Amino acid sequence: MADLENLKKTPLLETHRKYGGKIIDFGGWALPVQFEGIIEEHKAVRNAAGLFDVSHMGEVRVVGPDALAYVDYLLTNDLSRIEDNQIIYSPMCYPDGGTVDDLLVYRVSGEEFLMVVNAANAAKDYQWIVDNADDFDVEITDESPDTAQMALQGPRAEDILATVADVDPAEIPFFRFRDGVDIGGEKALVSRTGYTGEDGFEIYCAPGVAPAVWETLMAAGKDMGLKPTGLGARDTLRFEACLPLYGQELGPDISPLEAKLNFAVKLDAGDFIGRDALVEAKEAGLAKRLVGFEMEDRGVPRTGYPIYDAEDNEVGHVSSGSYSPTLEKNIGLGFVPTDRIKWGTRLQIGVRNRKLNAVVTKIPFYKREG
Numbered sequence: 001m002a003d004l005e006n007l008k009k010t011p012l013l014e015t016h017r018k019y020g021g022k023i024i025d026f027g028g029w030a031l032p033v034q035f036e037g038i039i040e041e042h043k044a045v046r047n048a049a050g051l052f053d054v055s056h057m058g059e060v061r062v063v064g065p066d067a068l069a070y071v072d073y074l075l076t077n078d079l080s081r082i083e084d085n086q087i088i089y090s091p092m093c094y095p096d097g098g099t100v101d102d103l104l105v106y107r108v109s110g111e112e113f114l115m116v117v118n119a120a121n122a123a124k125d126y127q128w129i130v131d132n133a134d135d136f137d138v139e140i141t142d143e144s145p146d147t148a149q150m151a152l153q154g155p156r157a158e159d160i161l162a163t164v165a166d167v168d169p170a171e172i173p174f175f176r177f178r179d180g181v182d183i184g185g186e187k188a189l190v191s192r193t194g195y196t197g198e199d200g201f202e203i204y205c206a207p208g209v210a211p212a213v214w215e216t217l218m219a220a221g222k223d224m225g226l227k228p229t230g231l232g233a234r235d236t237l238r239f240e241a242c243l244p245l246y247g248q249e250l251g252p253d254i255s256p257l258e259a260k261l262n263f264a265v266k267l268d269a270g271d272f273i274g275r276d277a278l279v280e281a282k283e284a285g286l287a288k289r290l291v292g293f294e295m296e297d298r299g300v301p302r303t304g305y306p307i308y309d310a311e312d313n314e315v316g317h318v319s320s321g322s323y324s325p326t327l328e329k330n331i332g333l334g335f336v337p338t339d340r341i342k343w344g345t346r347l348q349i350g351v352r353n354r355k356l357n358a359v360v361t362k363i364p365f366y367k368r369e370g
């Protein structure tokens with residue numbers, strides 16, 4: 001068990017202990033890496049449903065007459081495309097095109113937005129958002145300490161939520177949200193979003209009611225295959241779906257274009273921080289790009305392992321790698337020169353002083369039907 005004394009704790013820590021969670025130090029937070037086991041939990045999410053504690057994520061609210069203009073200026077995506085109660089995914093960049101973070105933005109109205117940021121970046125992101133607001137009439141509030149968050153993910157997620165919510169979750173489309181939803185007598189904001197490659201919902205509520213909401217959902221899913229799920233399976237699930245992890249597929253030295261997030265970078269939709277650098281990089285041609293590969297030799301690629309070309313030249317590094325419980329193969333993501341990203345290109349991965357054969361393959365590795 002992790003030494004919990006100096007770690008930040010979510011409102012669900014005692015609940016995780018009750019369910020047998022293996023608690024670890026995750027970026028300074030006491031969180032469960034697994035309950036029954038990573039592979040079992042991974043498969044439960046792919047085939048039925050899993051419930052995650054993601055209360056360590058950060059929430060920043062931006063309110064004011066210039067809220068739309070300001071958030072649009074912060075982000076690479078085009079916020080004018082979304083309506084009230086809609087959500088958009090976007091990177092947020094430094095002036096040089098490197099990535100501050102990637103996040104979800106919830107539009108409450110044209111004068112109110114909720115930005116959900118990655119846990120490891122929460123303090124840094126909040127400061128970045130505050131520091132760039134001088135020319136805009138907005139108020140910025142860090143709501144992270146007052147917010148608990150759970151993720152109900154998997155093909156049975158809608159069925160489970162339907163039994164305990166006072167709204168029909170089928171009426172919440174993908175990347176939309178509904179506030180004030182009653183779940184077993186407690187109020188929550190419910191969005192149809194997630195980080196697993198599956199259908200599902202993210203549920204935001206007051207910290208004090210989070211254990212009750214968790215128990216309500218677990219009871220509702222008891223006969224539908226729902227399992228409490230830890231951060232180990234969260235990582236393998238997001239990795240199979242090629243959803244980026246900050247610090248691995250994104251970072252200050254990795255632009256969203258290099259990470260193949262072009263769909264969320266609208267260079268023609270107006271000015272934003274980092275736009276000029278991204279335009280210049282695109283016009284000059286990117287030196288590196290994210291690529292997916294499948295191992296042909298036995299061995300698991302891990303973050304940071306070197307990537308070699310067929311002539312034994314070191315050309316890049318692995319950003320994420322793992323055994324895939326869904327595909328039953330060893331697979332990886334990495335950054336290589338753009339002339340090495342064609343499907344079928346031969347690569348070698350440096351695994352524990354050996355060079356193992358791999359081949360570039362199509363990504364995402366996993367995409368759910370429908």
